[in-house]
Amino acid sequence: MKSYADIIVRPLITEKSMDGVAEKRYSFEVAADATKAEIAKAVEAMFKKTKVVKVNTINMKKKPKRYGVHFGYTGEWKKAVVTLSEDSAPIAFFESMN
Numbered sequence: 001m002k003s004y005a006d007i008i009v010r011p012l013i014t015e016k017s018m019d020g021v022a023e024k025r026y027s028f029e030v031a032a033d034a035t036k037a038e039i040a041k042a043v044e045a046m047f048k049k050t051k052v053v054k055v056n057t058i059n060m061k062k063k064p065k066r067y068g069v070h071f072g073y074t075g076e077w078k079k080a081v082v083t084l085s086e087d088s089a090p091i092a093f094f095e096s097m098n
Contacts, residue, residue, distance in 0.1 A: 004042035007034045012079065013097060021094050024084040030057070032078045039080045049089035056081040 009029040017027035030039055040052040057080050062073040084090070 002031075002034075002038065004045045007031050007038050007042040008046060009077075011093060017081075018094070018097060020081070021090075021097075024086070024088065024090060026082050026084070026091055026094055028080050028082065030078050030080045032059075032076070034078065034080075036080075039082065043082050047089075047091050050091065051085040051088040052082055053085045054083040056083075 007030055009031060012027040012029055014027070020026065026043075028039075028043075034042075034057075036055040036057060039055050039057070043052050044050055057078060060077050060079055062076050065072055065074055
């Protein structure tokens with residue numbers, strides 16, 4: 001069994017993801033092979049007093065990028081949007097960013 005540190009790679013701090021904090025919706029970059037159930041357990045284990053209601057996952061495809069005269073691609077990764085219950089405690093990391 002993987003630890004929660006292996007499943008959740010990093011939090012995503014963007015304008016769009018910070019708009020969801022008011023509705024207790026948080027975005028994370030997760031491992032590419034992580035399932036929704038594993039992501040929910042990892043969030044509940046990492047942040048105490050939280051209860052996950054819903055997990056939405058998106059596979060982010062590679063995009064072409066140009067670095068001067070060289071062409072390349074960004075890496076593929078997986079994003080998870082986690083929704084917490086109304087009576088759940090907010091995640092303090094995201095609250096301090098607002």
